[in-house]
Amino acid sequence: MEQKGKSVSPFSSESRNAYVLEHLTDALLTLLAEKPINEISISELCNVAGVGRTSFYRNFETKEEILKTHITHLFRSWVNEWENIPGFPLDKGIYQMFSHFEMNRDFYSLLNKRGLVYLLKDIILDLCGFNPDQEVIAAYSSAYVAFFLYGWIEVWFRRGMRETADELASYLRGNVNGTR
Numbered sequence: 283m284e285q286k287g288k289s290v291s292p293f294s295s296e297s298r299n300a301y302v303l304e305h306l307t308d309a310l311l312t313l314l315a316e317k318p319i320n321e322i323s324i325s326e327l328c329n330v331a332g333v334g335r336t337s338f339y340r341n342f343e344t345k346e347e348i349l350k351t352h353i354t355h356l357f358r359s360w361v362n363e364w365e366n367i368p369g370f371p372l373d374k375g376i377y378q379m380f381s382h383f384e385m386n387r388d389f390y391s392l393l394n395k396r397g398l399v400y401l402l403k404d405i406i407l408d409l410c411g412f413n414p415d416q417e418v419i420a421a422y423s424s425a426y427v428a429f430f431l432y433g434w435i436e437v438w439f440r441r442g443m444r445e446t447a448d449e450l451a452s453y454l455r456g457n458v459n460g461t462r
Contacts, residue, residue, distance in 0.1 A: 299341070303351070305331040306338060310348050311389070314396055319345055349393070350401050356386055357405060364409075373455060376431070379409075380447035383435065387443060394439040406432050 309331035313322045322345060328335050342348055360378045364370050383390050393399050410428035414421060438450065445453075 302331075302333050302337045303341060303348075305333055306341070306348055307352050310345060311352075311392065314392055318396055319398065346398070346401060349398060350405070352389075353401060353405055356389070357382065357409070361409060373451060376454060377447060377451040379431070379435075380438075380450045383438070384443065384447045390439060391443070399436050399439055402435065403428075403432055406435075 306327065309327055310319075310322070313327060313330060324335060324338055324345070327345065328338055331338075342351075360382055364375045364378065390399075393401065407425065407428045410424045410431070412421065412424040412428055416424065434450065434454075438445065
């Protein structure tokens with residue numbers, strides 16, 4: 283009897299995982315455009331993504347984790363610049379954050395529409411350097427900055443992002459005419 287060779291996928295496990303993550307993210311965003319996250323079952327999500335439930339549970343515990351991973355990926359491009367340039371001005375970093383939200387308006391508007399803006403909170407806390415093990419003043423100072431920014435972002439989203447990133451950055455600097 284002739285032995286047949288194993289069928290091997292042309293994708294590496296890293297490529298397969300990237301495929302799964304991309305398809306789960308795309309499927310969740312498609313479904314979120316149609317209905318709230320609590321009305322989306324894991325089975326429906328996996329069917330739309332074209333992946334098995336095992337693939338979902340190998341990567342995530344909740345649907346919200348897919349969104350947090352996507353947000354972290356979106357943030358990564360401008361956060362790298364912020365973190366890698368010593369003395370990077372805070373006002374420039376904040377302007378970049380607002381610009382990021384503006385460039386990804388559709389995604390963040392969807393999060394707002396579905397009541398999922400809270401997913402940004404932990405990412406902004408991390409960005410501001412919050413760590414509960416910090417010295418007391420550092421911990422409360424970084425939390426203050428993070429929640430201040432989060433509050434501005436949430437209000438901006440709820441207002442339909444009517445102001446531009448330039449205007450918001452200007453308001454933060456106390457320049458009421460809104461020019462940069």
